[in-house]
Amino acid sequence: xxxxxxxxxxxxxxxxxGNGRERPGEAAAAGASGADEPTAAERPRGKRRIAVLFAVxxxxxxxxxxxxxxxxxxxxxxxxxxxxxxxxxFEAIRNAGAAFGFGEAFTVIFTMIAAAVIVVIARLARKLxxxxxxxxxxxxxxxxxxxxxxxxxxxxxxxxxxxxDFIAPKHFAVFNLADSAIVCGGILxxxxxxxxxxxxxxxxxx
Numbered sequence: 001x002x003x004x005x006x007x008x009x010x011x012x013x014x015x016x017x018g019n020g021r022e023r024p025g026e027a028a029a030a031g032a033s034g035a036d037e038p039t040a041a042e043r044p045r046g047k048r049r050i051a052v053l054f055a056v057x058x059x060x061x062x063x064x065x066x067x068x069x070x071x072x073x074x075x076x077x078x079x080x081x082x083x084x085x086x087x088x089x090f091e092a093i094r095n096a097g098a099a100f101g102f103g104e105a106f107t108v109i110f111t112m113i114a115a116a117v118i119v120v121i122a123r124l125a126r127k128l129x130x131x132x133x134x135x136x137x138x139x140x141x142x143x144x145x146x147x148x149x150x151x152x153x154x155x156x157x158x159x160x161x162x163x164x165d166f167i168a169p170k171h172f173a174v175f176n177l178a179d180s181a182i183v184c185g186g187i188l189x190x191x192x193x194x195x196x197x198x199x200x201x202x203x204x205x206x
Contacts, residue, residue, distance in 0.1 A: 050125050052134040053141065060142025064178040065149065068164040075166060087170045094154075094162035095174070111151040111159045114144045129201035132192055137199075139185030146178030 071092045075081065080091035121141045128134055147163050154161035165174040196204045 046127075046129050049128045049131060049134040052131060053121075053125055053128060053138040056135055056138025057141035057145065060139055060177070060181040061145045061149075064142070064146035064176060064181070067166070067177050068146075068150070071164055071166045076164075080168065089168045090166050091168040091174060092164065092166050093174050095165045096160070096162045108159050111148065114148040114151065117141075117144045118148070124199060127200050130192075130197060130199055132188065132197065133199040136185045136188035136192065139181045139188070143178040143181030143185065146176070146181070 071090070075090060076092040078092075080089040082089050118141060121137050121144075124137065128137070150163040151161045152158055154164070156162070163176065163178075165176045165179070167176060167180075168174045198204065
């Protein structure tokens with residue numbers, strides 16, 4: 001009788017679990033429920049990456065917002081300030097188009113695109129486990145928020161507002177810090193893609 005109980009296993013004893021082995025049905029259920037969920041070790045790492053993303057975004061957004069407030073208060077309707085002779089000046093202009101002054105006839109469309117980018121980044125953050133990707137997406141998010149704020153709150157109206165630009169290199173379009181953050185984030189994403197690094201931290205080689 002003891003031998004039979006040892007072979008069959010008693011549900012209320014540790015041996016019933018097969019000395020630590022999962023039953024086939026339990027293993028399948030566990031695999032189905034946790035296949036797409038991060039492990040306990042990955043969750044804190046993911047939270048840190050999300051924190052980095054929003055910290056970078058907040059810094060980029062604050063820097064852009066403060067710089068525009070200073071430009072509007074001190075530089076608008078005043079002569080340009082030469083930083084490096086004619087090669088680099090600070091000159092306040094209002095831009096109804098996209099980054100670097102392109103597409104001024106599509107202000108509402110660019111506003112919708114910026115809002116969509118913010119939503120996509122927020123959704124992607126849930127599966128973010130890569131520090132470089134967190135920095136890149138943070139730059140994109142901060143830049144998009146900076147220009148979207150202008151689109152919503154500046155004249156001539158909601159979703160049609162003109163963005164404040166002030167960095168004016170010679171023979172180049174006038175831009176702002178939000179544009180710079182977007183471009184830097186985009187370049188970093190391209191480099192990460194070429195290296196085969198995905199937002200979830202995995203590396204693939206084609």
